[in-house]
Amino acid sequence: SFPEETKNLIKSHNNILTVLRTKPFMLLAGISGTGKSRLVKELAFMTCLKDVEDPDSGIIINAQEDATTPFNYCLVEVKPNWHDSSELLGYYNALESKYELTPFIRFVYRAIRFPEMPFFVCLDEMNLAPVEQYFAEYLSALETRTLTKEGIVSAPLLDSSLFNGVNLSKYDAADTLVIGYLKENGLKLPNNLYVIGTVNMDDTTHQFSRKVI
Numbered sequence: 678s679f680p681e682e683t684k685n686l687i688k689s690h691n692n693i694l695t696v697l698r699t700k701p702f703m704l705l706a707g708i709s710g711t712g713k714s715r716l717v718k719e720l721a722f723m724t725c726l727k728d729v730e731d732p733d734s735g736i737i738i739n740a741q742e743d744a745t746t747p748f749n750y751c752l753v754e755v756k757p758n759w760h761d762s763s764e765l766l767g768y769y770n771a772l773e774s775k776y777e778l779t780p781f782i783r784f785v786y787r788a789i790r791f792p793e794m795p796f797f798v799c800l801d802e803m804n805l806a807p808v809e810q811y812f813a814e815y816l817s818a819l820e821t822r823t824l825t826k827e828g829i830v831s832a833p834l835l836d837s838s839l840f841n842g843v844n845l846s847k848y849d850a851a852d853t854l855v856i857g858y859l860k861e862n863g864l865k866l867p868n869n870l871y872v873i874g875t876v877n878m879d880d881t882t883h884q885f886s887r888k889v890i
Contacts, residue, residue, distance in 0.1 A: 803874030
């Protein structure tokens, strides 16, 4: 469905795309300022379809309307104080009977709604925090991916039971749709979601374990 000009651009990134099709998680290592995160954004720009149908309203939307940030791109800036998965996968707030959503969850939900388009998450400076601590659920779910008649499926990142007690009145209209989906289905890795981490190796960063590599 891509025009010829886009297809020719994509060909120059065949090595990267082959890696991502093999397993939708990749690390880009190199010194600061060499364009690692920019490369992820370029991949999103090249593969962002123009006209897509909103599955909720049936309205055709222009996914290329924003010229600065692609519709299918999410930048997550990793912080040194990330020692659990709450910054990515949220947490249940018992005081307000509310599950705190994150940009990552909202973006994964967007990828689920538009399965015909690839979606890219860029984890910038991924090893500023211990990857095994904040990214454990994703790494585990990634290893469970299995090919079935319905396509590639994985174990859930978040089980649907986590959302049983949430109060829908606590959310705006957009987040109500997200929570409604999560209550029914939980959160699994869609086939069109690709996570790319950028890595700098210096005195401020953590080493990667064998599991992550």
